[in-house]
Amino acid sequence: xxxxxxxxxxxxxxxxxxxxxxxxxxxxxxxxxxxxxxxxxxxxxxxxxxxxxxxxxxxxxxxxxxxxxxxxxxxxxxxxxxxxxxxxxxxxxxxxxxxxxxxxxxxxxxxxxxxxxxxxxxxxxxxxxxxxxxxxxxxxxxxxxxxxxxxxxxxxxxxxxxxxxxxxxxxxxxxxxxxxxxxxxxxxxxxxxxxxxxxxxxxxxxxxxxxxxxxxxxxxxxxxxxxxx
Amino acid sequence: xxxxxxxxxxxxxxxxxxxxxxxxxxxxxxxxxxxxxxxxxxxxxxxxxxxxx
Numbered sequence: 001x002x003x004x005x006x007x008x009x010x011x012x013x014x015x016x017x018x019x020x021x022x023x024x025x026x027x028x029x030x031x032x033x034x035x036x037x038x039x040x041x042x043x044x045x046x047x048x049x050x051x052x053x054x055x056x057x058x059x060x061x062x063x064x065x066x067x068x069x070x071x072x073x074x075x076x077x078x079x080x081x082x083x084x085x086x087x088x089x090x091x092x093x094x095x096x097x098x099x100x101x102x103x104x105x106x107x108x109x110x111x112x113x114x115x116x117x118x119x120x121x122x123x124x125x126x127x128x129x130x131x132x133x134x135x136x137x138x139x140x141x142x143x144x145x146x147x148x149x150x151x152x153x154x155x156x157x158x159x160x161x162x163x164x165x166x167x168x169x170x171x172x173x174x175x176x177x178x179x180x181x182x183x184x185x186x187x188x189x190x191x192x193x194x195x196x197x198x199x200x201x202x203x204x205x206x207x208x209x210x211x212x213x214x215x216x217x218x219x220x221x222x223x224x225x226x227x228x229x
Numbered sequence: 230x231x232x233x234x235x236x237x238x239x240x241x242x243x244x245x246x247x248x249x250x251x252x253x254x255x256x257x258x259x260x261x262x263x264x265x266x267x268x269x270x271x272x273x274x275x276x277x278x279x280x281x282x
Contacts (some may be wrong), residue, residue, distance in 0.1 A: 077254055
């Protein structure tokens with residue numbers, strides 16, 4: 001179980017060591033101490049390993065993650081798990097802007113709050129936020145599920161494609177072409193399974209509302225040109 | 230302290246009994262005494278924060 005002191009080892013050496021891990025590696029439990037808000041920690045990992053970071057990080061933590069499970073015992077800066085392909089990223093604290101941006105797969109769990117543009121351009125990633133999310137979240141979200149136990153800020157789901165948004169609290173305002181939609185049994189199932197995977201108890205899928213595309217914008221029809229405002 | 234109305238610029242605040250600090254990233258605050266126990270959060274856009282003793 002390698003323990004890396006980031007202050008002593010340096011970022012490049014750490015990421016290089018993580019990149020050298022292959023499919024059948026024996027070094028499956030990693031611990032990183034003294035992160036001190038560093039950027040780009042554990043980016044581009046492509047191995048089924050567990051990485052725990054003891055502290056808060058800066059930008060793009062676990063970017064492009066594939067297969068790994070990355071747990072951050074602290075908060076993260078902008079772009080956590082951006083472009084994640086698979087695997088899991090768990091943030092025990094808060095996440096800054098564009099968490100999970102353009103993520104293709106995997107699960108991102110934020111146990112605190114996420115800031116603005118959470119899930120922007122998501123392409124299949126599942127994001128579960130225990131707290132609130134900021135404005136412009138799920139902007140142009142194409143696929144995947146965003147589950148928010150708290151509140152959402154302004155312009156939720158602006159220009160959304162087919163991603164599913166589930167918010168338990170209030171939504172300050174909806175973005176262009178985003179509307180509330182009925183919760184059907186299959187949606188309760190999706191929310192229930194994601195809450196379970198995120199380890200969130202005490203909230204029920206029935207408490208969530210679903211939001212998604214009105215489909216008047218991305219199937220562009222010139223009659224709706226004024227929807228671009 | 231006041232953040233721009235669309236939170237265009239990144240900002241983070243840290244507060245303890247001794248100080249309030251802000252910067253554009255958490256990394257800038259990492260050297261402050263007691264930062265590990267500080268309350269660290271992102272200010273809301275177009276919201277005035279003030280402190281008084």
